[in-house]
Amino acid sequence: MAKGPLVLPVFLVLAAAAMAVMLLVALSTRLSPLPYSQVQPNGYKLRRWWFVILSVGLVAIFAVTLPWFPYPPLRAAAHAAKNDTLYVKITAQQYGFTMPSVLPLDRRIVFEVTSLDVNHGFGIYDPRGQIVAQVQAMPDYVNHLPVTFTRAGRYTVRCLEYCGIGHASMQGGFDVR
Amino acid sequence: MTSARRVLWIYLLTGIAVFTLMMLLGIAMRAEQARWVAFGPQIFYAMLTLHGGGMITSVALCGMGGLWYLMRREGELSARAALAAYALVVLGVVAVLLSVFPGGFAAGWTFLYPLPFVGATWASWATGTFLIGIMLVSLGWTAWCFQILAFTLTRYGGWGGASGWNLVFKRDAEPHAVPPPQSIAAFVVAVDGILTGMAGMTIGTALIAHWLSPSVLIDPLWAKNVTFFFGHAFANLTIYMALGWVYVGMARYTGREYHTTKILAIAWWATLIFVAVAYFHHLYMDFVQYRPLQYVGEIASYLSAIPATAVSVWGSMLLVYRSRMRWTLGSIFLFTGLIGWVVGGIGALLDASIPLNFDLHNTLWVPAHFHTYLLGGVFLFALGLIYMQLEERSGRCSPPLLRWVVGLTTFGGMAVFLLGFYVAGANGVPRRYALEPSPGPLTASWATVGALLLLLGLLVVLIEAIRLARLPAENPA
Numbered sequence: 001m002a003k004g005p006l007v008l009p010v011f012l013v014l015a016a017a018a019m020a021v022m023l024l025v026a027l028s029t030r031l032s033p034l035p036y037s038q039v040q041p042n043g044y045k046l047r048r049w050w051f052v053i054l055s056v057g058l059v060a061i062f063a064v065t066l067p068w069f070p071y072p073p074l075r076a077a078a079h080a081a082k083n084d085t086l087y088v089k090i091t092a093q094q095y096g097f098t099m100p101s102v103l104p105l106d107r108r109i110v111f112e113v114t115s116l117d118v119n120h121g122f123g124i125y126d127p128r129g130q131i132v133a134q135v136q137a138m139p140d141y142v143n144h145l146p147v148t149f150t151r152a153g154r155y156t157v158r159c160l161e162y163c164g165i166g167h168a169s170m171q172g173g174f175d176v177r
Numbered sequence: 178m179t180s181a182r183r184v185l186w187i188y189l190l191t192g193i194a195v196f197t198l199m200m201l202l203g204i205a206m207r208a209e210q211a212r213w214v215a216f217g218p219q220i221f222y223a224m225l226t227l228h229g230g231g232m233i234t235s236v237a238l239c240g241m242g243g244l245w246y247l248m249r250r251e252g253e254l255s256a257r258a259a260l261a262a263y264a265l266v267v268l269g270v271v272a273v274l275l276s277v278f279p280g281g282f283a284a285g286w287t288f289l290y291p292l293p294f295v296g297a298t299w300a301s302w303a304t305g306t307f308l309i310g311i312m313l314v315s316l317g318w319t320a321w322c323f324q325i326l327a328f329t330l331t332r333y334g335g336w337g338g339a340s341g342w343n344l345v346f347k348r349d350a351e352p353h354a355v356p357p358p359q360s361i362a363a364f365v366v367a368v369d370g371i372l373t374g375m376a377g378m379t380i381g382t383a384l385i386a387h388w389l390s391p392s393v394l395i396d397p398l399w400a401k402n403v404t405f406f407f408g409h410a411f412a413n414l415t416i417y418m419a420l421g422w423v424y425v426g427m428a429r430y431t432g433r434e435y436h437t438t439k440i441l442a443i444a445w446w447a448t449l450i451f452v453a454v455a456y457f458h459h460l461y462m463d464f465v466q467y468r469p470l471q472y473v474g475e476i477a478s479y480l481s482a483i484p485a486t487a488v489s490v491w492g493s494m495l496l497v498y499r500s501r502m503r504w505t506l507g508s509i510f511l512f513t514g515l516i517g518w519v520v521g522g523i524g525a526l527l528d529a530s531i532p533l534n535f536d537l538h539n540t541l542w543v544p545a546h547f548h549t550y551l552l553g554g555v556f557l558f559a560l561g562l563i564y565m566q567l568e569e570r571s572g573r574c575s576p577p578l579l580r581w582v583v584g585l586t587t588f589g590g591m592a593v594f595l596l597g598f599y600v601a602g603a604n605g606v607p608r609r610y611a612l613e614p615s616p617g618p619l620t621a622s623w624a625t626v627g628a629l630l631l632l633l634g635l636l637v638v639l640i641e642a643i644r645l646a647r648l649p650a651e652n653p654a
């Protein structure tokens with residue numbers, strides 16, 4: 001569920017590849033120079049490929065990953081259809097959360113998250129300490145965050161939006177069983 | 178020194194002075210997170226507020242001076258108007274400075290409504306002074322943008338000429354009327370910049386109204402949108418401003434010519450739009466935000482990689498490839514700045530993917546990627562511009578040994594500093610925590626060591642710059 005640790009190796013590989021290419025370009029200045037009129041046409045041809053690959057690739061990634069977007073269904077009817085859903089109210093306030101202390105395992109939960117004062121973040125960390133879900137807690141608005149916990153244990157909740165001097169101490173937790 | 182150069186150096190030196198101060202605050206914050214020192218949250222968050230706003234403004238000042246100077250070489254521009262804009266920005270910086278020290282304002286440089294007013298540990302005057310400071314910076318910035326926009330419009334024959342439209346769609350565009358690449362960049366920055374400045378003044382006015390009369394209520398979601406539009410675009414434009422002299426510098430150091438092509442013009446139009454709408458990614462975790470805007474945010478963030486890599490970076494790489502590149506500190510800074518921009522961009526693309534953002538939003542991954550392209554990109558571009566000027570004036574450059582020393586300390590320190598953010602962010606350590614959960618303190622201590630090494634490297638860069646500046650001028654301008 002937590003994708004954070006996966007992101008780092010992906011980033012490092014892509015960053016290393018980009019750096020390698022650019023450093024090779026820099027090193028090419030040690031070779032005998034070529035006239036620009038020779039470099040440019042080939043470079044532009046290659047660029048056409050890069051343009052196509054990048055545009056198609058990026059749009060494809062957007063489309064393919066749509067099912068993993070964390071948003072709740074838009075229509076309330078779709079919500080209600082999942083009749084086994086447990087609705088849980090979360091209220092954030094400088095510098096703490098009001099929430100239940102125990103939540104069920106393997107059941108669809110929709111957190112209804114709001115704030116009584118400033119913007120806060122409702123960030124859920126699993127028992128191993130990885131973020132598994134988050135949403136903003138805003139005054140005047142209620143954000144719906146659907147989550148199903150598949151791992152039992154103690155979850156920590158941390159504030160993930162800067163909310164004032166006590167921000168770093170704003171945490172809570174619940175047991176999932 | 179001509180008055181044009183004087184304007185350039187006033188901007189640059191102020192930018193570097195502000196940068197230096199903010200860098201010391203940055204190191205202090207990282208040391209606090211490493212638990213080497215303990216200022217306490219009140220001071221930590223005051224420093225965070227000042228560092229965020231101050232740093233962006235410092236690179237913006239370098240960008241404004243640099244791009245203004247490039248435009249000045251293309252035609253008549255009033256130095257007075259540039260200095261008036263400068264004075265407004267500096268007044269704003271002073272107001273923000275006073276609001277934070279001694280005022281204690283610590284609602285963050287993003288000052289999300291209603292935080293400046295709720296649970297404040299600072300006096301009300303500090304809030305007001307901060308907001309007035311933001312207004313002044315926005316005003317100075319907008320004034321600068323209007324000057325640049327007016328210049329490109331008169332110099333290149335109206336909107337069609339300045340934007341590159343005539344070049345793309347009209348066969349008979351006169352060659353002398355086609356703006357060089359840096360002028361296309363200036364046009365786009367000015368247009369987006371005016372929108373940005375307006376947004377800054379809008380949110381500033383709204384918050385000042387609330388400050389004067391608390392019965393004036395503001396919609397928190399609206400405030401978030403306007404604030405992030407302002408903050409995102411302002412920060413983003415510092416990169417695009419710098420590209421102006423990256424184009425010029427790369428051409429000069431490689432001895433090759435870089436012209437405006439149709440593709441370049443179209444790429445900048447795309448950038449114009451992406452800068453304005455990518456900010457929606459700051460609201461990904463606001464599930465009440467109108468849903469299509471989330472999609473627009475992801476697509477715009479993704480696609481901004483196209484003009485960046487396929488045009489600006491690609492074009493620069495082609496200039497360098499098998500050229501007679503002169504590798505001086507100036508060209509090294511410009512080139513490594515491009516690397517930092519691309520690497521930070523990769524971090525940004527990952528974060529801009531909504532399923533990943535669910536796990537990365539407001540973790541240290543965010544400062545990780547933006548420090549990569551702001552510190553490892555824009556700031557290096559600024560150093561590149563400064564060294565380019567110094568090398569050109571003195572006709573000299575720095576000895577190879579010195580280049581190695583600077584390279585190892587500056588880039589090595591930077592890499593270690595940045596990796597600390599990335600590793601912690603991927604492991605869910607939140608950003609803006611004075612006291613971080615594990616593994617925050619560990620990664621913060623590596624990062625502090627890296628930042629100190631960087632400081633050392635920049636000290637060498639400074640001393641070498643002073644040495645070059647004191648050499649007799651070979652090409653006085």
Ligand code: HEM
Pocket residue numbers: 199200202203204206207225226228229230232233236285286287544548551552555556607608609610628
């Ligand atoms: C010179 C070395 C630098 C150091 C040591 C440094 C250090 C830091 C630290 C420790 C943070 C707080 C991270 C967190 O816990 O959220 C931070 C935030 C930030 N930094 Fe830097 N930084 C440096 C350079 C820069 C540069 C060059 C820029 C921009 C041009 C910049 C812009 C920012 C911004 C916008 C923030 C976010 C403030 C906020 O969260 O409100 N920094 N920096």
Ligand SMILES: [Cu+2]
Pocket residue numbers: 120121159160161162163164166167168170
């Ligand atoms: Cu908080």
